[in-house]
Amino acid sequence: xxxxxxxxxxxxxxKEGRKGYSLPKNNFGRYEVPASMRRSxxxxxxxxxxLTVVRHYTNLSNNNFGVDTGFYPLGSCTxxxxxxINEEMAAQPQFQNLHPEQPxxxxxxALALVALLEKSLCELxxxxxxxxxxxxxxxxxxxxxxxxxxYHRSRGDLxxxxxxxxxxxxxxxxxxxxxxxxxxxxxxxxxxGTVDFDDLQRICSVSGDSIAAMMMTNPNTLGxxxxxxxxxxxxxxxxxxxxxxxxxxLNPMLxxxxxxxxxxxxxHINLHKTFSTPHGGGGPGAGxxxxxEGLQExxxxxxxxxxxxxxxxxxxxxxxxxxxxxxxxxxxxxxxxANYIKESLKDVYELPIDGLCCHEFVFDGLxxxxxxxxxxxxxxxxxxxxxxxxxxxxxxxxxxxxxxEPTENESKETLDGFIAVMRQIAEEAxxxxxxxxxxxxxxxxxxxxxxLAAKHPIVTFRQMKNERMKE
Amino acid sequence: xxxxxxxxxxxxSHEYIRVEGEYGYVGISDYAQHALxxxxxxxxxxxxxxxxxxxEFGAVESVKAASDLISPVSGTVVEVNEALExxxxxxxxxxxxxxxxxxQLSDPSxxxxxxxxxxxxxxxxx
Numbered sequence: 001x002x003x004x005x006x007x008x009x010x011x012x013x014x015k016e017g018r019k020g021y022s023l024p025k026n027n028f029g030r031y032e033v034p035a036s037m038r039r040s041x042x043x044x045x046x047x048x049x050x051l052t053v054v055r056h057y058t059n060l061s062n063n064n065f066g067v068d069t070g071f072y073p074l075g076s077c078t079x080x081x082x083x084x085i086n087e088e089m090a091a092q093p094q095f096q097n098l099h100p101e102q103p104x105x106x107x108x109x110a111l112a113l114v115a116l117l118e119k120s121l122c123e124l125x126x127x128x129x130x131x132x133x134x135x136x137x138x139x140x141x142x143x144x145x146x147x148x149x150x151y152h153r154s155r156g157d158l159x160x161x162x163x164x165x166x167x168x169x170x171x172x173x174x175x176x177x178x179x180x181x182x183x184x185x186x187x188x189x190x191x192x193g194t195v196d197f198d199d200l201q202r203i204c205s206v207s208g209d210s211i212a213a214m215m216m217t218n219p220n221t222l223g224x225x226x227x228x229x230x231x232x233x234x235x236x237x238x239x240x241x242x243x244x245x246x247x248x249x250l251n252p253m254l255x256x257x258x259x260x261x262x263x264x265x266x267x268h269i270n271l272h273k274t275f276s277t278p279h280g281g282g283g284p285g286a287g288x289x290x291x292x293e294g295l296q297e298x299x300x301x302x303x304x305x306x307x308x309x310x311x312x313x314x315x316x317x318x319x320x321x322x323x324x325x326x327x328x329x330x331x332x333x334x335x336x337x338a339n340y341i342k343e344s345l346k347d348v349y350e351l352p353i354d355g356l357c358c359h360e361f362v363f364d365g366l367x368x369x370x371x372x373x374x375x376x377x378x379x380x381x382x383x384x385x386x387x388x389x390x391x392x393x394x395x396x397x398x399x400x401x402x403x404x405e406p407t408e409n410e411s412k413e414t415l416d417g418f419i420a421v422m423r424q425i426a427e428e429a430x431x432x433x434x435x436x437x438x439x440x441x442x443x444x445x446x447x448x449x450x451x452l453a454a455k456h457p458i459v460t461f462r463q464m465k466n467e468r469m470k471e
Numbered sequence: 472x473x474x475x476x477x478x479x480x481x482x483x484s485h486e487y488i489r490v491e492g493e494y495g496y497v498g499i500s501d502y503a504q505h506a507l508x509x510x511x512x513x514x515x516x517x518x519x520x521x522x523x524x525x526x527e528f529g530a531v532e533s534v535k536a537a538s539d540l541i542s543p544v545s546g547t548v549v550e551v552n553e554a555l556e557x558x559x560x561x562x563x564x565x566x567x568x569x570x571x572x573x574x575q576l577s578d579p580s581x582x583x584x585x586x587x588x589x590x591x592x593x594x595x596x597x
Contacts, residue, residue: 451511
């Protein structure tokens with residue numbers, strides 16, 4: 001149980017003149033900061049003793065939910081367990097205390113690790129070279145598209161400014177293309193959720209000469225394996241475009257198949273997802289970009305250093321811990337777990353596209369729509385039972401999307417527990433819908449008003465104080 | 472359940488247009504506001520901006536998603552619904568009563584390519 005006092009904002013716990021530090025006697029005389037460089041008023045920092053600060057942040061941390069606290073089936077995010085050996089490896093002072101500006105002859109160990117990681121990723125993806133500069137997935141997408149743009153320019157093929165993106169794509173795909181100065185053409189999905197090949201053929205026959213690339217996620221955002229990749233690759237290559245693979249959903253492919261073998265020319269990998277490094281809440285990530293032989297000379301320079309080195313160390317520790325044989329089990333187990341949950345719940349939750357899924361699947365809300373209980377309500381009610389909510393209202397192809405990705409790490413007991421709770425919520429929706437609609441009830445903060453939060457966010461203490469004074 | 476209004480023309484991307492003489496009032500359908508959920512922001516063009524049929528002229532942001540607004544017709548924006556700046560939730564309360572932009576049509580024949588209410592109902596049921 002958390003003490004309410006320490007749950008206040010740190011600014012509210014502040015008492016003027018209270019300090020959490022003591023400085024030693026100054027033996028060097030007083031240095032006067034020039035008047036022009038002095039601030040005109042004191043910084044508005046909270047003043048607290050050390051114990052208050054410790055209790056405040058410890059209490060806050062107890063409200064946190066992570067993979068280490070419970071099941072975290074956040075679709076599209078691959079919230080797999082972060083093995084502790086990764087942390088041990090990354091915490092070694094020989095690596096942790098490196099400075100990026102150190103002379104290269106003193107950082108050979110770190111550079112060797114980057115080279116070894118590149119070799120492993122090439123083997124796993126079937127591509128020939130990787131750059132490690134991008135700091136996360138979307139940065140990787142941008143780097144990959146810039147690589148493609150550089151390639152077309154180098155050939156004097158300046159008209160290739162269009163990128164084909166499926167309507168089920170991650171929002172980052174069209175966003176990255178737009179940031180890169182490219183135009184987006186959306187290709188439709190068929191009723192079974194995969195790319196409409198006829199629509200793609202139509203696009204290529206109209207705009208073939210201006211196609212720079214096609215971006216695909218495989219399995220796609222619905223967790224479905226795109227079966228016509230070889231034909232699609234042939235069609236795009238035939239127009240003179242390149243194939244880009246969004247690595248967000250690489251997990252179920254590990255050990256089963258490789259983007260390079262399917263005809264993809266450029267891809268990014270979310271090391272923080274597929275290769276088990278901590279993420280969520282803003283990072284840190286790593287989005288290395290791989291290319292087939294010959295394209296490496298077109299890599300842009302998107303950062304002065306080798307990206308987030310700590311993430312690379314953890315990813316390499318993960319690869320070595322599993323080894324060549326065991327890493328092949330990752331994909332099949334992730335697929336098995338997702339299908340087990342899907343099949344166990346599809347009689348009470350609406351499954352718009354039935355069939356074998358990969359590592360994740362999408363329900364379109366509860367099957368029984370008469371109760372008025374929405375996907376949002378189900379997600380909120382899951383919090384009461386100690387589960388992280390799945391991804392909701394994405395993909396946009398359905399109105400009540402609820403997207404579950406269990407990962408390969410979870411035991412059958414955990415999956416059965418989640419299934420039982422999901423069934424119970426479906427039952428509650430019928431017997432006590434108001435309880436579900438007003439959930440969560442057991443969390444430190446109840447149902448938040450997300451409309452008010454979006455329209456009128458209060459994000460600083462000073463703003464909060466002003467609001468209170470107005471009242 | 473979503474409401475539909477007779478006498479309007481509808482686009483596949485769920486905008487409607489109510490034509491009065493040489494002007495058209497463009498908004499999003501009730502079906503669209505249902506699908507979006509609580510609208511928190513409407514990004515509108517400026518008066519005198521040109522809009523083109525099939526091209527984006529603004530965006531609607533809800534707690535679920537941000538969605539481009541696609542103009543059903545070409546022409547010049549003569550008025551924007553300023554009430555939506557402070558009260559975007561008006562789109563949820565009455566989508567057909569709260570248009571987003573008023574356009575002076577440059578090519579009324581474009582209206583023929585849009586759906587009537589029956590065709591639009593069928594489109595939504597797909």
